[in-house]
Amino acid sequence: xxxxxxxxxxxxxxxxxxxxxxxxxxxxxxxxxxxxxxxxxxxxxxxxxxxxxxxxxxxxxxxxxxxxxxxxxxxxxxxxxxxxxxxxxxxxxxxxxxxxxxxxxxxxxxxxxxxxxxxxxxxxxxxxxxxxxxxxxxxxxxxxxxxxxxxxxxxxxxxxxxxxxxxxxxxxxxxxxxxxxxxxxxxxxxxxxxxxxxxxxxxxxxxxxxxxxxxxxxxxxxxxxxxxxxxxxxxxxxx
Amino acid sequence: xxxxxxxxxxxxxxxxxxxxxxxxxxxxxxxxxxxxxxxxxxxxxxxxxxxxxxxxxxxxxxxxxxxxxxxxxxxxxxxxxxxxxxxxxxxxxxxxxxxxxxxxxxxxxxxxxxxxxxxxxxxxxxxxxxxxxxxxxxxxxxxxxxxxxxxxxxxxxxxxxxxxxxxxxxxxxxxxxxxxxxxxxxxxxxxxxxxxxxxxxxxxxxxxxxxxxxxxxxxxxxxxxxxxxxxxxxxxxxx
Numbered sequence: 001x002x003x004x005x006x007x008x009x010x011x012x013x014x015x016x017x018x019x020x021x022x023x024x025x026x027x028x029x030x031x032x033x034x035x036x037x038x039x040x041x042x043x044x045x046x047x048x049x050x051x052x053x054x055x056x057x058x059x060x061x062x063x064x065x066x067x068x069x070x071x072x073x074x075x076x077x078x079x080x081x082x083x084x085x086x087x088x089x090x091x092x093x094x095x096x097x098x099x100x101x102x103x104x105x106x107x108x109x110x111x112x113x114x115x116x117x118x119x120x121x122x123x124x125x126x127x128x129x130x131x132x133x134x135x136x137x138x139x140x141x142x143x144x145x146x147x148x149x150x151x152x153x154x155x156x157x158x159x160x161x162x163x164x165x166x167x168x169x170x171x172x173x174x175x176x177x178x179x180x181x182x183x184x185x186x187x188x189x190x191x192x193x194x195x196x197x198x199x200x201x202x203x204x205x206x207x208x209x210x211x212x213x214x215x216x217x218x219x220x221x222x223x224x225x226x227x228x229x230x231x232x233x234x235x236x237x238x239x
Numbered sequence: 240x241x242x243x244x245x246x247x248x249x250x251x252x253x254x255x256x257x258x259x260x261x262x263x264x265x266x267x268x269x270x271x272x273x274x275x276x277x278x279x280x281x282x283x284x285x286x287x288x289x290x291x292x293x294x295x296x297x298x299x300x301x302x303x304x305x306x307x308x309x310x311x312x313x314x315x316x317x318x319x320x321x322x323x324x325x326x327x328x329x330x331x332x333x334x335x336x337x338x339x340x341x342x343x344x345x346x347x348x349x350x351x352x353x354x355x356x357x358x359x360x361x362x363x364x365x366x367x368x369x370x371x372x373x374x375x376x377x378x379x380x381x382x383x384x385x386x387x388x389x390x391x392x393x394x395x396x397x398x399x400x401x402x403x404x405x406x407x408x409x410x411x412x413x414x415x416x417x418x419x420x421x422x423x424x425x426x427x428x429x430x431x432x433x434x435x436x437x438x439x440x441x442x443x444x445x446x447x448x449x450x451x452x453x454x455x456x457x458x459x460x461x462x463x464x465x466x467x468x469x470x471x472x473x474x475x476x477x478x
Contacts, residue, residue: 021383027375027376135400137264144260147264
């Protein structure tokens with residue numbers, strides 16, 4: 001399986017088309033769009049996509065990033081390093097070696113790109129496992145999405161066409177929906193328990209919690225177990 | 240020194256701007272344009288270049304590819320593999336490792352891109368030492384210049400920022416002007432000698448000759464020696 005490409009709130013149709021074209025060049029096929037600004041379909045995207053229009057026609061639309069993570073196990077966000085967040089940051093080459101290995105072990109990966117001007121929100125970044133940082137000149141860091149997607153897909157193609165000797169002892173990480181279920185369950189418990197005493201501080205605190213949990217890279221079974229643990233603790237408290 | 244970027248007969252100003260932007264992202268500064276189709280300066284280029292307008296303003300314009308090779312020792316052409324020509328073809332990563340090593344030994348390198356639709360002519364390709372082929376999906380090979388320049392500059396930046404342990408025994412290859420002088424001298428001798436008996440066959444034969452000569456990677460001194468050898472042979476023949 002090839003990685004899924006997710007564009008979060010893409011703005012210009014031309015950029016969506018450029019991403020689709022680069023996908024075709026490097027053998028990627030599945031595109032997901034989260035709430036594209038100018039609606040969908042978008043003729044500006046088709047104009048730029050050249051022979052990759054079939055990728056646009058097959059693109060799936062989602063209302064938010066959470067739902068776009070359907071069936072995904074590992075999400076890699078190409079974005080600047082967010083402040084105030086502990087998150088693993090690696091290079092495109094490192095990321096794509098992992099993606100190829102994850103794929104071989106049955107874990108579906110997503111390559112995630114944020115909106116052109118503002119980048120991804122912290123709320124969305126927190127749901128990704130890893131941030132991918134493309135090395136650039138310090139004086140002029142900003143790559144546009146047409147450029148950064150080419151780099152990412154090119155590195156994926158290189159990694160996928162090398163002979164990768166896969167040896168994995170770890171279980172495949174759980175699909176993102178399992179993680180979201182865990183997070184929703186935990187958040188409702190924490191809210192119910194008035195864990196976040198100062199409402200202003202909740203967003204950052206809750207981000208940090210999700211981040212360190214995600215770093216566990218748990219399998220389905222491990223998340224189910226953890227959810228059972230939490231539930232039992234919660235129900236004991238109410239009882 | 241960072242490699243020089245040469246665009247041969249670029250067509251759309253937007254593409255020149257996109258190349259300049261990618262140059263700035265990856266720390267390249269010197270741009271040479273060979274007879275841009277729409278003249279120069281070109282406001283469409285500035286619109287796309289974003290903060291890289293200074294690169295466009297400093298760009299040098301040349302009437303043909305030969306003159307644009309001024310001061311260059313090694314030229315790498317990003318283009319499809321030409322038919323009917325024996326030329327070394329390597330990947331971007333391999334090329335950029337070489338470029339960094341060449342630079343450390345004092346040889347100025349050029350990254351060359353052809354016109355958007357037609358690609359480089361064989362006459363221009365033959366003056367390049369090496370063809371760089373970006374690996375792509377077999378079903379859809381064609382990258383546009385905005386895409387291929389990002390890949391090339393990204394790989395250069397990666398190679399240049401790694402610790403490269405340079406160990407070179409070979410002398411630095413001669414500047415391209417030395418090669419052109421050699422070729423001109425040799426061609427005039429061959430024409431004078433009616434070497435190319437069938438005029439139709441001259442272009443391909445002459446290409447092949449230049450190609451196998453270039454593979455020698457001679458230094459200034461070696462080319463001067465060879466030119467002296469040829470001259471002495473030629474003058475002996477006339478005498």
